[in-house]
Amino acid sequence: MDLRILTMVLVELGLLPACALAQQTPGPCTRAEVLQHLYDLESEGFWPTQASNLRFPLNIEAAEARLAARQARQTQQGDDPPPPSVAGQSHCFR
Template identity: 35%
Template sequence: MKLLLYALATLSVSAIPAISIAQSSQPLTRAQVIAELIELEHAGFHPGSIDYVEYPGNLQAAEARIAAKQAKNTPTPTANGSSQ
């Protein structure tokens, strides 16, 4: 039983660096959050509106419009690997 506890403790300690490496993305800054909110408002989502019934649908629709706009503005690679 003691051996099992030692093995479990060793595995858990060795897994901590792997977990911390997986979280390498930096948190958003205040300016980035404000810019995203402004972009959502331009796409038709208004977080302060009274119509809470449509909340998830309105947000998802605005995010879909932003994603479509970004996809349209992103150049696609051709067969030889260069963009047009």
């Protein structure tokens, strides 16, 4: 009887780490999240088709900074919440 209980406890303890790790990592970005991020960046003046290879990092970083500033202003002013965006808050983009 004691051996059965001990075996069950050991099995449960062995499975505990696997269950704990199962929910820690979010899944990959969805296509909708990526498209929404691109639309948000385009609304701040970033156009990927017109970006040069030399200025691309500067252009996208500037657009992301403007987007984050706009979203922060909207949050502080208490305006209607902006449409769901993943900029700066998702595992997908930072």
